Amino acid sequence: MKRRDFMKSTLGGALGASLSGVPLAALAGTATTHIESEDINSRSSLKDDYDLHFLAVGDWGRNGADHQVQVAQQMGRWASENPNDFIISTGDNFYPSGVVSEHDPLWHYSFENIYTDFSLQWDWYPILGNHDYKSDPDAQVRYSNISRRWKMPARYYSKTFKLREGAEVLMAFIDTNPLIPEFYQNKEYGPHVTGQQPEKQLAWLDNLLATSNATWKIVVGHHPIYTAGPRTENYDTLAVRKVLEPILEKNKIPLYLSGHEHSMQHLKVANKSFHQLISGSGSEITPVKQGLPYSKFEASTYGFMYFAVKADLLRVLCIDHEGKIVYNTTITPQA
């Protein structure tokens, strides 16, 4: 028996049992006797003025330590009480050194057993951080075959999301690790960046952004292009800036989202098209600098970001490990 038939007959039975004496004709045409959709849940009633919603958390996998559990709990609470469609991980998914395989116990201790809320069982779109490169980065791609919610088809990939009235959001999930020349000589990163052909990824990104008609084009990579954290002038920041900034500028991209710095930041360099957001405090936090001219917000605070998008506006909230909104701003598609 199909579920809706079962409900129908159960409803009929219950009415018959409890309403004996009431003329059945009085009920005719008023009682709902079937459900059109099989997918009835309380989440579908959570709606607001925006079409697409997602969380972004970064730099998190510490077996629950250093506030990872508290941030995860607040993510679950937020996604239960507000509309949410998916979760982005901005990389450094497993400290200290990535995972060795898709069966590594860290999948359980740092991911599955931490982000347990039902509201977090929807799709996750992760990217790779530098710590993920200390073991097997492709194990995180392969985990997509084991977990329903972990959606990482390749080391870099793109996804398009629909908004109302034909508008779209294009997201490019990139791998910044092979874009850093120093990594090729590094004892830990070297073996895993070798053969990655960064120029091929950059050409793919440029072509993807240039040929898309999406209303919103968002690029997500682990390393920031600008930062008010300890790595303002670090070799990795400068390396990704050198190759990514021209592509973002040429294609007038409004938003680059990263992790890597263990803080939450909103930076906007004058005369550049893109806003730089950093969501990298899913567990540990590191210091931030005050007073940089291009910083709109920087906080050394555990937490995650929440995004709500419609055709003409994107809202960003920074939410800390106690559930407090510590920053709230909006961005337009033509930044």
Ligand SMILES: [Fe+2]
């Ligand atoms: Fe990192």
